[in-house]
Amino acid sequence: MKISLVFLLFLGSILVSCDDSDVTPESVNIKFKFNALADNSPLVLNTKTYQNANGDSFNVSDFKFYASNVKLRNSQTGDEYQEPISYHLVHPKGDIPSYTFELKDVPTKAYDEIVFFVGIDKERNASIDAIGDLDPNNNMAWNWNTGYKFILLEGDVFKANDEKGGLALHVGTDTNYKEIKFKVSPMKFKDTEAEIEFDTEIMTIFDAPNVIDLSETSTIMFGATADKVAENYAKMFTLKQINF
Numbered sequence: 001m002k003i004s005l006v007f008l009l010f011l012g013s014i015l016v017s018c019d020d021s022d023v024t025p026e027s028v029n030i031k032f033k034f035n036a037l038a039d040n041s042p043l044v045l046n047t048k049t050y051q052n053a054n055g056d057s058f059n060v061s062d063f064k065f066y067a068s069n070v071k072l073r074n075s076q077t078g079d080e081y082q083e084p085i086s087y088h089l090v091h092p093k094g095d096i097p098s099y100t101f102e103l104k105d106v107p108t109k110a111y112d113e114i115v116f117f118v119g120i121d122k123e124r125n126a127s128i129d130a131i132g133d134l135d136p137n138n139n140m141a142w143n144w145n146t147g148y149k150f151i152l153l154e155g156d157v158f159k160a161n162d163e164k165g166g167l168a169l170h171v172g173t174d175t176n177y178k179e180i181k182f183k184v185s186p187m188k189f190k191d192t193e194a195e196i197e198f199d200t201e202i203m204t205i206f207d208a209p210n211v212i213d214l215s216e217t218s219t220i221m222f223g224a225t226a227d228k229v230a231e232n233y234a235k236m237f238t239l240k241q242i243n244f
Contacts, residue, residue: 024108024188024190025108025190026107027105027106027108027192028105028106028189028192028194029104029105029106029192029193029194030072030102030106031100031102031103031194031196032100032101032116032195032196032198033098033099033195033196033198034067034090034092034099034100035096035097035098035199035240036063036097036099037199037202038203039203042095042096042097043060043063043092044060045061045093045097046060046061047059050203052207052212053206053208053211054212054213054214054215056157056206056213056214057158058157058158058167058214058218059155059156059158060154060167060202061156062152062155063091063092063097063152063202064089064090064092064140064151064152065089065118065150065151065152066089066119066120066150066151067088067090067101067116068086068088068116068118068119068121069083069087069115069121070082070083070086070115070116071083071115071116072106072109072111072114072115073111073112073113073115074110074111074113075112077109079107079110079111081103081107081109081111083103087133087134088101092200110187111184111186111187112183112184112185112186113181113182113183113184114182114184114196114239115180115181117179118234119148119150119151119172119176119177120147120150122174122177125146125147125148125174125177126146126147127146128146128147128148134148139152142172147173150172150177151171153167153202154167154168154169157215157218166218166219167214168218168219168220169220169229170220170221171221171226171229171233172221173222173226175227176227178234179234180237184242187244188244189244190244191244194242194244195242195243196239196241196243197239197240197241197243198237198239199237199238199240200236200237200238201236201237201238202236204232204233205229205232205233205236208232209231210229210231212225212228212229212232
């Protein structure tokens with residue numbers, strides 16, 4: 001049977017027109033993934049000893065923080081998506097310590113900014129009568145005062161004479177609510193699923209821009225040292241990749 005060249009060209013045009021690969025979906029589910037690193041390698045809980053820029057040796061038994069009020073913006077058009085009820089307790093753990101949460105049904109715009117905050121905004125921080133990730137039973141609410149710990153890092157500090165002391169960074173208060181923002185190329189969504197992946201370097205909490213002296217104090221909750229820790233944790237994120 002002979003098939004004409006005209007028919008083949010016509011058939012090809014139909015197949016191309018039916019190809020959905022270039023069609024932008026109306027909405028997309030976007031996963032936010034956070035990898036916990038220490039010295040640029042996956043954070044090892046309990047068994048590995050680290051050393052900060054001050055020369056203090058320590059390990060980490062637990063690490064978690066609030067990522068809240070997640071937004072995607074287009075700085076040129078003003079298009080913005082704000083996740084409703086946006087409070088996520090990011091708690092990386094395991095052999096490959098990471099944590100993922102998902103934004104559902106995000107309108108597909110050419111977003112070129114990713115924004116979230118470390119901590120809980122002032123209005124919600126004024127009350128601990130909440131559920132979900134804000135439930136006080138998650139050990140992130142002060143048990144003697146109103147408000148939340150924005151970040152928690154616990155472990156041990158090892159002193160020069162081999163003595164071991166406790167390490168506890170429980171930092172909160174409204175002044176330490178920090179905005180995290182990344183500028184990116186306009187997002188072009190081709191599928192209904194996407195992922196934005198961040199690396200979270202915990203050594204930054206101790207080292208940059210402020211060097212924290214754990215020999216002076218290894219229990220940090222309030223005051224000038226806590227404020228310096230907050231300045232540091234605002235710098236601990238790197239945008240690793242965006243998968244459309």
